[in-house]
Amino acid sequence: MRRxxxxxxxxxxxxxxxxxxxxxxxxxxxxxxxxxxTLAPLHVRAGFGLATVAVSVIAxxxxxxxxxxxxxxxxxxxxxVRRAAANPVTRPLLDAATIVACFAYFDDDRxxxxxxxxxxxxxxxxxxxxx
Amino acid sequence: MSASxxxxxxxxxxxxxxxxxxxxxxxxPAGATVAAELAAAGVAVVVVEAGRWWEPHEFRPxxxxxxxxxxxxxxxxxxxxxxxxxxxxxxxxxxSSPVNGAICWRLPRDVxxxxxxxxxxxxxxxxxxxxxxxxxxxxxxxxxxPTDDAVAGAKNRLMARGAEALGIEHxxxxxxxxxxxxxxxxxxxxxxxxxxxxxxxxLADAEAAGAVVVSSVEVSSVITSRGRAVGVQGTADGGGAVxxxxxxxxxxxxxxxxxxxxxxxSGFAQGPVGEHFQAHPxxxxxxxxxxxxxxxxxxxxxxEVTGLRHEGLKFxxxxxxxxxxxARVGGVGSDLAHHIEDLAHHADxxxxxxxxxxxRVRLVAGRPVVTYQPTARDVGxxxxxxxxxxxxxxxAGAETVDPGVRGFDRDVRDPxxxxxxxxxxxxxxxxxxxxxxxxxxxxxxxxxPARSVVGLDFQHHNVAGLxxxxxxxxxxxxxxxxxxxxxxxxxxxxxxVAGLDLDxxxxxxxxxxxxxxxxxxxTIPGPIAARLELEDLMSMSGAQLWGLMQTGxxxxxxxxxxxxxxxxxxxxxxxGHAVLWETFRKAIVRDEEGRGHRGWNVKLExxxxxxxxxxxxxxxxxxxxxxxxxxxxxGERFGWPRGFRVATYFDYGTAGNVFPDGFGFTPVVTVNGxxxxxxxxxxxxxxxxRFVAPSMFWAIRPDGPVDPVVTPPRAPxx
Numbered sequence: 001m002r003r004x005x006x007x008x009x010x011x012x013x014x015x016x017x018x019x020x021x022x023x024x025x026x027x028x029x030x031x032x033x034x035x036x037x038t039l040a041p042l043h044v045r046a047g048f049g050l051a052t053v054a055v056s057v058i059a060x061x062x063x064x065x066x067x068x069x070x071x072x073x074x075x076x077x078x079x080x081v082r083r084a085a086a087n088p089v090t091r092p093l094l095d096a097a098t099i100v101a102c103f104a105y106f107d108d109d110r111x112x113x114x115x116x117x118x119x120x121x122x123x124x125x126x127x128x129x130x131x
Numbered sequence: 132m133s134a135s136x137x138x139x140x141x142x143x144x145x146x147x148x149x150x151x152x153x154x155x156x157x158x159x160p161a162g163a164t165v166a167a168e169l170a171a172a173g174v175a176v177v178v179v180e181a182g183r184w185w186e187p188h189e190f191r192p193x194x195x196x197x198x199x200x201x202x203x204x205x206x207x208x209x210x211x212x213x214x215x216x217x218x219x220x221x222x223x224x225x226x227s228s229p230v231n232g233a234i235c236w237r238l239p240r241d242v243x244x245x246x247x248x249x250x251x252x253x254x255x256x257x258x259x260x261x262x263x264x265x266x267x268x269x270x271x272x273x274x275x276x277p278t279d280d281a282v283a284g285a286k287n288r289l290m291a292r293g294a295e296a297l298g299i300e301h302x303x304x305x306x307x308x309x310x311x312x313x314x315x316x317x318x319x320x321x322x323x324x325x326x327x328x329x330x331x332x333x334l335a336d337a338e339a340a341g342a343v344v345v346s347s348v349e350v351s352s353v354i355t356s357r358g359r360a361v362g363v364q365g366t367a368d369g370g371g372a373v374x375x376x377x378x379x380x381x382x383x384x385x386x387x388x389x390x391x392x393x394x395x396x397s398g399f400a401q402g403p404v405g406e407h408f409q410a411h412p413x414x415x416x417x418x419x420x421x422x423x424x425x426x427x428x429x430x431x432x433x434x435e436v437t438g439l440r441h442e443g444l445k446f447x448x449x450x451x452x453x454x455x456x457x458a459r460v461g462g463v464g465s466d467l468a469h470h471i472e473d474l475a476h477h478a479d480x481x482x483x484x485x486x487x488x489x490x491r492v493r494l495v496a497g498r499p500v501v502t503y504q505p506t507a508r509d510v511g512x513x514x515x516x517x518x519x520x521x522x523x524x525x526x527a528g529a530e531t532v533d534p535g536v537r538g539f540d541r542d543v544r545d546p547x548x549x550x551x552x553x554x555x556x557x558x559x560x561x562x563x564x565x566x567x568x569x570x571x572x573x574x575x576x577x578x579x580p581a582r583s584v585v586g587l588d589f590q591h592h593n594v595a596g597l598x599x600x601x602x603x604x605x606x607x608x609x610x611x612x613x614x615x616x617x618x619x620x621x622x623x624x625x626x627x628v629a630g631l632d633l634d635x636x637x638x639x640x641x642x643x644x645x646x647x648x649x650x651x652x653x654t655i656p657g658p659i660a661a662r663l664e665l666e667d668l669m670s671m672s673g674a675q676l677w678g679l680m681q682t683g684x685x686x687x688x689x690x691x692x693x694x695x696x697x698x699x700x701x702x703x704x705x706x707g708h709a710v711l712w713e714t715f716r717k718a719i720v721r722d723e724e725g726r727g728h729r730g731w732n733v734k735l736e737x738x739x740x741x742x743x744x745x746x747x748x749x750x751x752x753x754x755x756x757x758x759x760x761x762x763x764x765x766g767e768r769f770g771w772p773r774g775f776r777v778a779t780y781f782d783y784g785t786a787g788n789v790f791p792d793g794f795g796f797t798p799v800v801t802v803n804g805x806x807x808x809x810x811x812x813x814x815x816x817x818x819x820x821r822f823v824a825p826s827m828f829w830a831i832r833p834d835g836p837v838d839p840v841v842t843p844p845r846a847p848x849x
Contacts, residue, residue, distance in 0.1 A: 098467070103195035
C-alpha cells in the first residue's frame, strides 16, 4: 500500500493540476497500475520504481521534509518535483517517469475526452479549497 | 473469410500438430504477402503469428493502451549501446501494419542501384522491372494514394507551410488508407478500419485462398531433418505446444529482430546472422503555435518533406495519442500542467535518419538483444535534422520550438540558435531523444555465403527449405518508409519458394491454381515428406523435445507388438553416454498370459545409430536384457507433471524388475502423426508418492522382429 501511495504521489506531482481538466487525484490510477504491473516490461517497471524511490521517498527527506512526497501539500510537492527535474541525477529518471505519469493520467477516458473535445470541466469547491 | 481457417492460440491449452506445404512465421507485411502469393498459387499455407487478431472497435484512443496490448514490450524494447533507444514493433496479426503511420514509399531507385553496385548478382534476384510491376499491384491492392487535403488537418498543413517557406521539396504522404476521416489514430489502430493494413488485405486474400492463420503462438525454433527445414515449434499463449510440419518450405518473416533471433535459437549461426542490423533512428521536435494545431485531429502522418533525402534525412509529421504528446511537450508539475492546458497548440514533427551505423542482434538467455550505436555522422544528422525541423516550424509560425536535446535550450525562438545546435550541439547520441521504427539487414541476402545469410533465392545458404522474406534480407536500410518494398520483395521470395518465374504472378492463368487445401501446382522436384527421424531428435534441445512430446500422437501398443526397436538416449550428454549408453534396444511383445503388452531393454555395443546393432551378452551368452516394463494405456488417469496428458506409457514398476515397484514410468507418443516409425519417451520417476520429471527423453524406431523373446526375472504383476 505504501509503495502504491508513493507512486500515486509521483504521478500527481508530475502532472500538476491542469486547469479545465480533471485533477489527477480524481483519476482512477489503480486501474492503470493493474495493467502497468502486468504488461510493462521489467526495465520500464524498474525504471519507474527507481524514480518513485528517488523522488517520492528520498528527495523529500534530503530537502528537509519529515515524510515522503505523498504527505506534502500541492505547492511543496510541485517545488520538489521541479527541483528534481533540474537535478542532473534525477532528471533522466523523471524524464522516463513523466511518460508513465502521462499514460496514467490520460488513461482516464474523461481526461482524454476533455482534451480532445476542448471542454471545460467543473472544478468542485472542495478541490478549490484544498488548493 | 472462414472462421474455421483461424486458430487462436489463447484457447490452446494442449498440444496442436498441423501440417502444410509451407509454414510462414509472422503475419506482418512480409509474411502476409508470402502467404497471399503462395495461397493464390494453390499452396497449402499455415501462417503462425505471435500476436492476436484485433478488430477495429477494440482500438482505444490512448497510446498506452495500444502500446501495452499490441506492441512487443509495450513499445519499449531497448537497443543497448551508448544511448538507450527504444525500437518499436507491433505484435499482432498484421505485424506493425495495423498500428503504423500508413506511410507508403516505393523502393528508391538509387537504393536499388547501391545494392547492385555492392553485389551485382542481386540484379537477377531483385530485377528492377519486376519489382516495379509488383509494387504497382501492391499499391493498387492497398489503395495507396496521397493524403486528401480534406483530412490533413492543421498539423500537416503547417509542415507544408514551413517547408514551402524554406524552399524544401515536400508533398502529401502517400498512404494505404480507404475512406480515411482524419481521426488521427493510425498509431493506435484505426477504430473504423480505414487503414488497409495487411491483416485486412493481403492476409485476408491468403485466407480466402485457403491459408490457415494460427495466432497467439510464439514460434521458438525451426525443426530440421537431414539438414532441411521441415517445420516449426512454438508455444501458444494458452500454454499448449504447437508444431507445424511443412512438406516443402519454412518461410521466416518475423522482422529484422525476431528473424535472426529465431535463426540463432534454431542453431543456424552460420554467416552474418544478426549482424549488419541497420535502422532509421528518428528524432523529433515540438513547437508551440499561436493557432490551434490539435495534433490528435487529421491524418496521423499526412505530410512529409523529401528534399533532404540525399542527406539521409526525411521529415514527417508525427502522429501520436494525447498522452504521448503530453509527455513530449516537456516540464513537470506546474510547468507540465500549463503545457497540458495548452496541448491544442503544440505540434510534433520527426526526422528519420538513414543511419550508417551497423548493430547486431544476439540471443541472450533466449531473448533477442540488439546492440546499436549511432556513428558520429549519424549524430550529426540528428543535429541537422533538428535544425531543419526547427527552422521549418518557426517559418510556419511557431512561437517557440523545443529540440528535446539534453543540455540545450528547451525554448528556442531564434533560428540562429538552431544553427548553433547543428554546429555546436552535443556530439553524444545520449543527449538526443530518439526512437527506431524501421529495421533491416540482420539476415541479409547475397551471393557470397561469407557475407550473407540467404542466397539470391531467399533460401538459407546452409539449410535447405528455409527462406527469409522480411526486411532482414535487405542489404541496407532505405532512408524511406519500408512497408511497400518489404511486400514487393516478399512477393519475389514467395515466387522463389513456389518455383515460379519471378515475373509470373501466382494468379497467371497458365497456372491452373486450385484453392483446395493441400493441392499444389508448384514445380517441386519430387515430393518431400515432412517427417522426423531418430537422428533429428538427437540434436534437439530439451525444450524442443518437450514440444514434440506435447504435440505427439497416441501410441497404439498393437502397432509396436512383435518388434524390436533401436533406441537413442536424447538427454544424458556425452559423459552419460560414455559411462552408460547412448543407444539401446527395446522389444515389445503381447503378454503371454493375455494381459496386454510387455517389453524389455537390451544393452548394445555402442556403434551409433547407423549400421548393424550388436547386443551385449551376459556370461551365459544370453542378451543383456534389463529394465522390463508393461505397456499400459490408462495414462489419462494420472496427473502427469507439467499438466501433460497421455494415454500410453511404459510402467517399469510392475514388470518383474529387481528395483522397486511404482518407481519408473515413461509416457510415450508418436512423433510423425499416426505412424509408429518414431516414438518419443519421457522418463518420469515417482518418489514418496510424487512424480519427479527431469527433462530426460529417449526415442526409438523399428528395427526388425523381436528375436529372442526374453522372460522377466520375476513374474510380472498384472
